[in-house]
Amino acid sequence: MAATKDPRPCSIADALAVVGEKYSLLVLREVCLGNGRFDQLVRNIGAPRDILAARLRRLVEVGILTKRLYSERPQRFEYRPTQAGLELEPVLMTLKEWGDRHLRKGIDLPMTVEHVCGNELVPQVTCRACGEPVRHEDLTAHPQVPGWTVTGPTAA
Amino acid sequence: MAATKDPRPCSIADALAVVGEKYSLLVLREVCLGNGRFDQLVRNIGAPRDILAARLRRLVEVGILTKRLYSERPQRFEYRPTQAGLELEPVLMTLKEWGDRHLRKGIDLPMTVEHVCGNELVPQVTCRACGEPVRHEDLTAHPQVPGWTVTGPTAA
């Protein structure tokens, strides 16, 4: 999954190298929902079993999931998110919100999420410093290494 | 890219069906930075030219990018994000922040983004209703259709 040539160094690319393969984020979705058993994952995601096994191995390897024994005899396992995995959940929620709005036009949503405040969760990405929602026009990119060039309106 | 069997209906899966293929989100990154020309994309992403061409076609088709002529003669094109594309940028920023923290341990970042407020952008996903940051423990999933089952701590 690593890009081959000599692309830019970039944390987005790095993150995608780790969770960007097909099904990986869906695995995380299920695991965050508590459906962490192999057969549940197969059913809910619809992935081939061998591919799923490969993804699970990888996600454990990179520290996003852990494999826990929940029954000694018979041996039964369950995958659970690590802290790093849980911290990816906001990405899922943001993606869900985008999909809800752009792909389902905000109607007929298959799932909603309730926030502890009592309202339906509509995730919004904000600037930690000032609290304002992140809008494209408000951003300026600052390359820190050679190899990054930015030409457009978001340029530094 | 659609999952094959009969997986859950899910906006996350839908979104990934559209931007989840290899390189798609990196294309969006570049395009949001203003680097929307074919050869720039090839260089900056490191993707094979034919794959990139396929991704661009698809992203235009689904309304995330537009192809603009920026020079009539010689004919030269540039890809730019649509509104829907720009609204995916928060996903990229959130992913970047995760990668910065977990894959680079917060040091030696290849790029930083400045928010209009003057601070370095550290994206935070919040609940639009109450403004609090989204944490896993504060969420409850509510399936709206049959086929969704949730067993774990985030269960409804």
Add this chain to the structure above:
DNA sequence: ATGGTGAGTCCGGATTTCCTACTCACCGGT
């Protein structure tokens, strides 16, 4: 002894990706 479940592995074929090279249109210099 038979059947069922969970958690995978294995196999052969279908699909994608990758790499390299090639095209085509145009421009700019000499």
Add this chain to the structure above:
DNA sequence: ACCGGTGAGTAGGAAATCCGGACTCACCAT
């Protein structure tokens, strides 16, 4: 007029992945 260079792709075949279905293995339950 010729030569080289750039932008934006296409083309072709080898290599890597993915897919579906069958199979395994260990362990209950009846």
